[in-house]
Amino acid sequence: MTPDTMNFLQILFTTLWSIWYHRNLVVHDGLQPNPLDVVLMTQNLYCRYQNAFIKDESQHFQSHNCSITQSSAGRTWQIIIKIASARRRKKFGTAYAFEAKNRGGEIVFKGIRSCAAISVADALQEALVEASIKASSLGYQQILLLSCCKKLVQVCSRWRTPDWKESIMMADLSHLQQMGLVYKLIFVPKLVLSNVWQLAVMATNMPIQYCWPSMAHVVS
Structure with missing residues (x-):
């Protein structure tokens, strides 16, 4: 799998997870639907996890x-x-x-x-x-x-x-x-x-x- 494909899949699944999470907030906590919150959450999560999990395995166990x-x-x-x-x-x-x-x-x-x-x-x-x-x-x-x-x-x-x-x-x-x-x-x-x-x-x-x-x- 190419790096571009991996990057695309990471963005895709992060976006889908953010939509699911926001939907649960709306259903269970009474939050008003706000697409901007989904966008901000997706960007936040992608920046947070990309740096941690794309590293070589040796960096995690060094x-x-x-x-x-x-x-x-x-x-x-x-x-x-x-x-x-x-x-x-x-x-x-x-x-x-x-x-x-x-x-x-x-x-x-x-x-x-x-x-x-x-x-x-x-x-x-x-x-x-x-x-x-x-x-x-x-x-x-x-x-x-x-x-x-x-x-x-x-x-x-x-x-x-x-x-x-x-x-x-x-x-x-x-x-x-x-x-x-x-x-x-x-x-x-x-x-x-x-x-x-x-x-x-x-x-x-x-x-x-x-x-x-x-x-x-x-x-x-």
């Missing part, structure tokens, strides 16, 4: 020269990732941010993104998946994530049955686990995430797509 940084429940973690989301009724609506550090306090990657999610919970699910994809693509296989959302922690810990949107998130995380990723999400007070939450708030004031390293800063 060893990363980083120190083991954290121990929790008998397991050692290579990095700690804070995730947060924010929403405003006006301006650019919903956004999320994440930041990963090693034990020495060095930032190994971070991201900020304005998105079309209809709630902070939905945006937080996007943040969790994107941060996990980023960690996996950089070679990290043991990650500890911090969130102030108890429901999200319950779902990821298998303490609660996921709804249909959370099931999509869990399917993405399951795929990453099959690639060797081990993750744990724990609850922390919002104060611990204040710096990341402020970044998410900033992205509700202006449209921002930023991910470091490997991606350019885009403000449209």
Whole structure:
């Protein structure tokens, strides 16, 4: 299969998935149909996943020269990732941010993104998946994530049955686990995430797509 054909199929299936997802929001959550949301979601997903899954397989499993940084429940973690989301009724609506550090306090990657999610919970699910994809693509296989959302922690810990949107998130995380990723999400007070939450708030004031390293800063 040629690269052009692969690219076409990726766009096609991403578009079809976005239409299906938007349809479920309309049917189950009472959202008003909006074709523009489908377009924005398709573009967002295509940009997010293309960089992660088109890479050579060796890039997913390459060893990363980083120190083991954290121990929790008998397991050692290579990095700690804070995730947060924010929403405003006006301006650019919903956004999320994440930041990963090693034990020495060095930032190994971070991201900020304005998105079309209809709630902070939905945006937080996007943040969790994107941060996990980023960690996996950089070679990290043991990650500890911090969130102030108890429901999200319950779902990821298998303490609660996921709804249909959370099931999509869990399917993405399951795929990453099959690639060797081990993750744990724990609850922390919002104060611990204040710096990341402020970044998410900033992205509700202006449209921002930023991910470091490997991606350019885009403000449209």
